[in-house]
Amino acid sequence: MQHSSGYFATGASTFAEAQVEKLKLIASKLQLRPGMTLIDVGCGFGGLPKFMADNYGVSVTGVTPSDSMAKTARNHCCRSQVTILQQDWRKMEGKFDRITVIEMLDHVRKQNYDEFFRKIQSLLKPGGRVLLQHYAMDPGHFHFTEFLCKYQYGLIYFSTLSDVVSHASNYFHISNVHDISCDAEETYKHFIDMVETNRDKMTTLAGPKVWKAFESRMPWRKVALNAERSRPTKPSWFARMTREGLH
Ligand SMILES: C[S@@+](CC[C@H](N)C(=O)[O-])C[C@H]1O[C@@H](n2cnc3c(N)ncnc32)[C@H](O)[C@@H]1O
Numbered sequence: 001m002q003h004s005s006g007y008f009a010t011g012a013s014t015f016a017e018a019q020v021e022k023l024k025l026i027a028s029k030l031q032l033r034p035g036m037t038l039i040d041v042g043c044g045f046g047g048l049p050k051f052m053a054d055n056y057g058v059s060v061t062g063v064t065p066s067d068s069m070a071k072t073a074r075n076h077c078c079r080s081q082v083t084i085l086q087q088d089w090r091k092m093e094g095k096f097d098r099i100t101v102i103e104m105l106d107h108v109r110k111q112n113y114d115e116f117f118r119k120i121q122s123l124l125k126p127g128g129r130v131l132l133q134h135y136a137m138d139p140g141h142f143h144f145t146e147f148l149c150k151y152q153y154g155l156i157y158f159s160t161l162s163d164v165v166s167h168a169s170n171y172f173h174i175s176n177v178h179d180i181s182c183d184a185e186e187t188y189k190h191f192i193d194m195v196e197t198n199r200d201k202m203t204t205l206a207g208p209k210v211w212k213a214f215e216s217r218m219p220w221r222k223v224a225l226n227a228e229r230s231r232p233t234k235p236s237w238f239a240r241m242t243r244e245g246l247h
Pocket residue numbers: 001002003004041042043044045047063064065066069087088089090101102103104107
């Protein structure tokens with residue numbers, strides 16, 4: 001039920017396993033304890049809210065503006081200690097021990113970062129923690145996603161790590177930055193495989209028009225992966241990362 005990068009470093013070999021490993025990693029970084037409250041901003045289909053409520057005894061609020069996602073998330077979480085709210089992040093209220101923002105920041109344009117992080121700060125109880133997972137771009141790198149942002153998705157904005165850190169650090173002490181770019185790439189490969197394997201099912205579910213629009217982006221997704229592979233090795237900050245280089 002996730003559509004964000006999984007975590008493969010601990011031995012996961014499938015998309016689903018990597019998602020569970022990612023959720024376990026998030027729970028451990030947040031040091032979740034029973035009775036805590038957590039808000040998941042941009043909760044998608046409710047995978048994280050359900051997992052945290054069922055496995056760690058926390059009470060979770062999930063937020064999404066999407067009608068269909070909110071409905072699916074409510075169904076998915078109906079037997080768990082989870083409330084799903086269909087709303088924009090600006091409307092969020094309350095105080096929480098923990099906050100997760102998993103690959104949702106790309107829907108917040110850069111000019112809104114200050115307002116966004118101020119809002120997140122206002123939702124956090126004293127001593128609380130925030131975990132943000134974000135697809136950051138390297139400055140000066142071949143900007144395949146810039147093309148997508150401009151011509152395909154329109155409202156999505158992938159910022160650089162320094163954009164995020166410089167805005168977030170006005171509101172929070174940043175205690176840990178973890179590069180999971182290898183995991184993002186691995187997730188993406190699994191995603192493309194899953195789409196190709198389930199082509200018939202997806203066409204039936206989404207209808208030919210939606211499928212066609214979606215499929216037209218696939219070559220670009222592959223180009224992105226190949227571009228990653230063929231990154232020049234000099235200057236050194238463009239060197240292709242390996243897991244060994246990260247840990
Ligand atoms: C890429 S999905 C990630 C979903 C989920 N966090 C996951 O890991 O599967 C981005 C999420 O951000 C949500 N989102 C987009 N715009 C939003 C907004 N203005 N306020 C709150 N959530 C938003 C979308 O509805 C979607 O659930």
